[in-house]
Amino acid sequence: MTREEIVEKVNNFLVEEIEIERDLLKDDARLKEDLKIDSLDFVDIVVIVERNFGFKIKPEEMKDVKLLSQFYDYIEQQLSK
Amino acid sequence: MKYALVTGGSRGIGRSICLQLASMGFPVVINYNSNRTAAEETLKAIEEAGGHGELLPFDVSDSKSVDAALDGWSERHPDDYIDVLVNNAGIRQDTLMVFMQNEQWDQVMGTNLNGFFYTTRRLLKDMLTHRHGRIINMTSLSGLKGLPGQANYAASKAAIIGATKALAQEVGARKVTVNAVAPGFINTDMTQGIDEATHKTLIPLGRFGKPEEVAALVGFLASEQAAYITGETISVNGGLY
Numbered sequence: 001m002t003r004e005e006i007v008e009k010v011n012n013f014l015v016e017e018i019e020i021e022r023d024l025l026k027d028d029a030r031l032k033e034d035l036k037i038d039s040l041d042f043v044d045i046v047v048i049v050e051r052n053f054g055f056k057i058k059p060e061e062m063k064d065v066k067l068l069s070q071f072y073d074y075i076e077q078q079l080s081k
Numbered sequence: 082m083k084y085a086l087v088t089g090g091s092r093g094i095g096r097s098i099c100l101q102l103a104s105m106g107f108p109v110v111i112n113y114n115s116n117r118t119a120a121e122e123t124l125k126a127i128e129e130a131g132g133h134g135e136l137l138p139f140d141v142s143d144s145k146s147v148d149a150a151l152d153g154w155s156e157r158h159p160d161d162y163i164d165v166l167v168n169n170a171g172i173r174q175d176t177l178m179v180f181m182q183n184e185q186w187d188q189v190m191g192t193n194l195n196g197f198f199y200t201t202r203r204l205l206k207d208m209l210t211h212r213h214g215r216i217i218n219m220t221s222l223s224g225l226k227g228l229p230g231q232a233n234y235a236a237s238k239a240a241i242i243g244a245t246k247a248l249a250q251e252v253g254a255r256k257v258t259v260n261a262v263a264p265g266f267i268n269t270d271m272t273q274g275i276d277e278a279t280h281k282t283l284i285p286l287g288r289f290g291k292p293e294e295v296a297a298l299v300g301f302l303a304s305e306q307a308a309y310i311t312g313e314t315i316s317v318n319g320g321l322y
């Protein structure tokens with residue numbers, strides 16, 4: 001899966017399932033402060049990522065993921081394993 | 082389809098809860114640990130009343146057993162989820178604390194408290210993603226006031242009340258409610274050996290309760306009518322506090 005495909009998939013589920021406005025989805029957007037992703041949204045994201053990308057997010061691996069671009073990086077790294 | 086799971090559903094209050102939820106239209110997953118015959122009787126009673134149910138044996142005190150059984154259930158039911166969880170499985174091993182063995186403490190905590198944790202943790206994610214769920218935890222009069230000889234049981238049941246309040250705040254935003262029900266003396270196998278004639282004089286309503294009187298409250302808490310009640314512990318004890 002290319003970086004562009006990952007970005008498109010992630011952005012689509014953030015808009016459709018987490019109900020974040022598409023305009024806010026910029027690479028440097030902060031997940032908590034700008035996108036208002038809270039810990040319950042994170043539960044949804046874990047489930048959606050598993051469904052869409054076929055791997056389970058480990059919460060401890062996400063602790064340094066602060067920006068949307070870092071979240072794309074994380075998914076890219078996991079898929080390349 | 083939305084299912085209900087009752088842990089320790091084969092006998093006593095658990096059986097009545099299974100029947101109550103089935104009468105409300107929920108297909109009921111009846112969990113039991115060892116008494117298959119009793120669980121089959123519960124299932125038969127549900128079916129005779131026109132309801133639907135299935136058996137799902139696992140040991141609530143063993144996290145691997147809980148996950149394996151519920152993972153298997155999910156695989157067999159790809160389009161269903163458990164919307165109502167009644168954490169009812171519980172055991173008693175009464176003795177004065179000075180005589181209490183480590184095993185008596187650990188086993189009661191293992192089933193009554195760890196069982197609640199393992200089962201709820203496994204099912205919570207589905208409730209959160211479906212934006213709906215009902216968790217009803219069976220606690221006890223003993224967890225509210227304490228009873229001599231029940232330091233282990235009372236501690237486990239008091240802990241359930243604390244966990245109920247905390248979890249209710251965690252998951253309320255996803256329309257998942259979490260409540261506890263605290264029965265007093267109810268006529269079941271668990272209260273056999275407790276002399277009703279002696280104890281009923283302490284109870285304002287003058288008698289032990291019936292399992293179906295507890296089940297009626299659980300049914301209400303599982304219903305849509307109870308959508309705005311969460312974090313509560315409600316007693317069913319004939320006025321005995």
